[in-house]
Amino acid sequence: MFVPLGRIPRYDDPREMRWGRVQFDTERCNGCNMCVRVCPASVLVLDAKKARMITDRTAQCIACGDCAAICPDGVITLVESYRFSGAYETRDRGELLPPRL
Amino acid sequence: MQVHDLAPGEGAGGDEDAKLPPGMDIRPPAEPRGWRERVERLRSERTGTEDVILKRRSVRIYRKRQVPEFMVRRILEAGRFAPSAGNSQPWKFVVIRDPEIIRGLTETTSKVAGLFNWFLNYQGRRFSWRLLLARLFIRARANDLHPAPFSAIPLVADGRLDLYHGAPTVILVLKDVRGVSNPDLDCGIAGQNMALAAHSMGLGTCWVSFTKLAFQYTRAWSKKLGIRYPYKFVSSLAIGFPVGQPDRMVPRPTAAVDWFEGGTKRQVL
Numbered sequence: 001m002f003v004p005l006g007r008i009p010r011y012d013d014p015r016e017m018r019w020g021r022v023q024f025d026t027e028r029c030n031g032c033n034m035c036v037r038v039c040p041a042s043v044l045v046l047d048a049k050k051a052r053m054i055t056d057r058t059a060q061c062i063a064c065g066d067c068a069a070i071c072p073d074g075v076i077t078l079v080e081s082y083r084f085s086g087a088y089e090t091r092d093r094g095e096l097l098p099p100r101l
Numbered sequence: 102m103q104v105h106d107l108a109p110g111e112g113a114g115g116d117e118d119a120k121l122p123p124g125m126d127i128r129p130p131a132e133p134r135g136w137r138e139r140v141e142r143l144r145s146e147r148t149g150t151e152d153v154i155l156k157r158r159s160v161r162i163y164r165k166r167q168v169p170e171f172m173v174r175r176i177l178e179a180g181r182f183a184p185s186a187g188n189s190q191p192w193k194f195v196v197i198r199d200p201e202i203i204r205g206l207t208e209t210t211s212k213v214a215g216l217f218n219w220f221l222n223y224q225g226r227r228f229s230w231r232l233l234l235a236r237l238f239i240r241a242r243a244n245d246l247h248p249a250p251f252s253a254i255p256l257v258a259d260g261r262l263d264l265y266h267g268a269p270t271v272i273l274v275l276k277d278v279r280g281v282s283n284p285d286l287d288c289g290i291a292g293q294n295m296a297l298a299a300h301s302m303g304l305g306t307c308w309v310s311f312t313k314l315a316f317q318y319t320r321a322w323s324k325k326l327g328i329r330y331p332y333k334f335v336s337s338l339a340i341g342f343p344v345g346q347p348d349r350m351v352p353r354p355t356a357a358v359d360w361f362e363g364g365t366k367r368q369v370l
Binding site: 001002003004008009010011012017034037038039040041042043060062063064065066068069070072078081082084087088092093094095096097098099101 | 144145146147155158159161162224232235236239240241243244247248249250251252253256261262344345346347348349350351352353354355356357370
């Protein structure tokens with residue numbers, strides 16, 4: 001599909017694109033490396049036996065939550081989803097919530 | 102748990118059960134009384150089907166162990182019984198269990214991604230002139246170059262991302278381009294059936310559409326796998342035994358829903 005309108009955002013500019021974010025309870029992380037292995041966007045690394053997110057701006061977390069799901073100790077929480085500006089503006093999305101009844 | 106709108110005894114069914122040929126008597130046992138209470142109970146608990154849908158996650162690390170053939174056949178059966186427009190069943194499934202083919206597909210995709218990456222890489226001072234080119238290219242191929250998995254293109258181009266994550270079995274979903282109305286969607290429905298069936302057997306699945314690059318921009322693989330008119334690649338499904346326990350409910354962004362009722366419109370989040 002051709003997008004005729006809207007500025008194409010710079011893919012490396014955090015003002016035009018906000019990527020997902022996960023939080024680690026670093027105290028409880030036992031460094032099993034599972035999250036690093038499942039991450040489809042390769043934004044997690046193991047640093048001194050503790051997993052963490054790469055803070056480099058090329059790191060592009062797609063907020064899929066696979067790391068949070070596979071973590072055997074429940075150390076990881078997904079706290080932020082991605083947002084884009086311009087032609088790819090994210091619309092009609094609300095806050096992150098678990099499934100509701 | 103079954104929930105029917107009809108009260109027990111209403112609607113079709115009942116006596117015909119005895120006449121069904123063997124293998125087709127898979128309907129659930131007759132509904133006992135008390136469906137109204139059952140509907141009430143739904144306010145506080147989820148059904149088994151909902152649980153499966155909410156907990157199923159894409160699996161991205163697989164065990165090397167091959168999936169038994171009978172299980173793959175059963176998964177294909179789940180796809181065969183999917184609903185489709187006009188019951189046209191506009192799909193064809195290709196099962197690939199040769200690691201060389203899976204590796205080859207990944208390599209070809211990686212080459213095409215490398216070409217994409219050349220056009221799109223405007224990072225670094227030397228390449229900043231490509232920004233304009235990249236913007237035009239992204240505009241023209243808005244779906245292929247969506248920002249969400251954008252970091253995957255350099256990863257695939259460098260061969261750092263194994264597209265099928267080491268899955269021992271891959272099912273390619275092809276559409277019959279002459280299908281009724283919207284064959285892509287029908288293929289998606291059949292694919293979801295297969296993914297849920299696989300999940301129920303304790304298998305992990307992951308949708309991989311990246312290989313579309315290998316079929317869309319090169320001829321070699323369509324020729325090798327005999328994919329020709331009227332069939333066209335839609336997506337593929339990696340299947341295998343998962344490493345670890347990937348099933349868990351994870352938060353997702355809520356999506357605004359427009360709700361028309363009683364002559365007014367409201368938005369539900």
